[in-house]
Amino acid sequence: MPDPTTLIAAAVLAIVPSLIYLVVLNALDRYEKEPWSILISCVAAGAVIAPVISVIVFALAGRGAVLPPAFAPGLKPDALVGIVEELAIGVLLVVIVRTVRTEFDDILDGVIYGAAIGAGFGAAESFLYALGGLELLTRGTVAQLVIAGLNHAFYAAVIGAAIGLAQGFKGISRWTVVGLGIATAAFFHALHDTLPAILSRLLGQPSAAAGAASRLLANAVNWLGLIAILVIVVWAWRHEARILRAELHDEVKTGLVSEADYATITTFGARTRRQWTEFRSGGWTAASRLNRRYAAEGELAFHKWHRTIRDRRAPDPAQDEALRAEIRSLAETTAEGAR
Secondary structure: OHHHHHHHHHHHHHHHHHHHHHHHHHOOOOOOOOOOOOOHHHHHHHHHHHHHHHHHHHHHOOOOOOOOOOOOOOOOOOOOHHHHHHHHHHHHHHHHHOHHHOOOOOOOHHHHHHHHHHHHHHHHHHHHHHOOOOHHHOOOHHHHHHHHHHHHHHHHHHHHHHHHHOOOHHHHHHHHHHHHHHHHHHHHHHHHHHHHHHHHHOOOOOOHHHHHHHHHHHHHHHHHHHHHHHHHHHHHHHHHHHHHHHHHHHHHHOOOOOOOHHHHOHHHHHHHHHHHHHHHHHHHHHHHHHHHHHHHHHEEHHHHHHHHOOOOOOHHHHHHHHHHHHHHHHHHHHHHHOO
8 A cells, every 4th residue: 555645646646737737628618618527527537437448458458457657667568558548538538529419519629528538547647657656756757747648638639639520420431530530549659659669679779868769759749749739729719710700690680799799709819808807897706707608609609500510419499598598697797787
């Protein structure tokens, strides 16, 4: 049984990065933020369910019931590890998306859900490794664990992006896109884990220096992939902004959405400045009301959009009316607070 100091260190190493990831992912979701309950559930599923599935498969395959990071001393590179872990995460992500179908919108949501699950998986890996003792947690090892957590978030984000993209396809084509996403993530993971050994063998230099250089190259491949994910996120922001402008245009004509809301909801800078103005004039309460109104307007826009693109399980029009009632209530509360 690990001593209390080791347990605390392991918990901190697992929890703190996960909290940071959650804050970043929430910030990335600009227009229709996912409920914290879903994000936390994704992290928890990634930290518990996906590792359990992976460990069971490893044990059945004769690899041992362990979940060590790829850089762990004495661990032989094994491409099967990346394949099994990404399959487990991919299946889990599909289940979660189908469970919260009404909250899942597009590629950006896929990236966020996937990265949250990957962050949870990285947290579990870090926690189990840190339980081995404080002597293992050198400065370099802690840095490697943080990088490993980012890598897991990246792999799972690739799968999530594919699931988001697949929403625009039907039938076998949809599942083909999902399968390609899982295969791509598994390829990146397996390449990252085995590239140092491959290069050392090809170069005939199994030295520590060659291993360090090849590990840096393996991480560089993932960082380039992470940059590609960020490019996808920027594209998704613009795509979602177009949806909001199109779907809320009629709501402005009816007077439900104010001209001020419509002019600022899709522009990050203008939206931030308006929130700051509300905060300065009415404090946290006024800024919070504005944020809730933006959220309700964004959700209304996506509900309307979903009905135009989904041939199955389209949102109930009654939900639109409930959101309109919420927007009216928030607008009236804002007007009363201004008087």
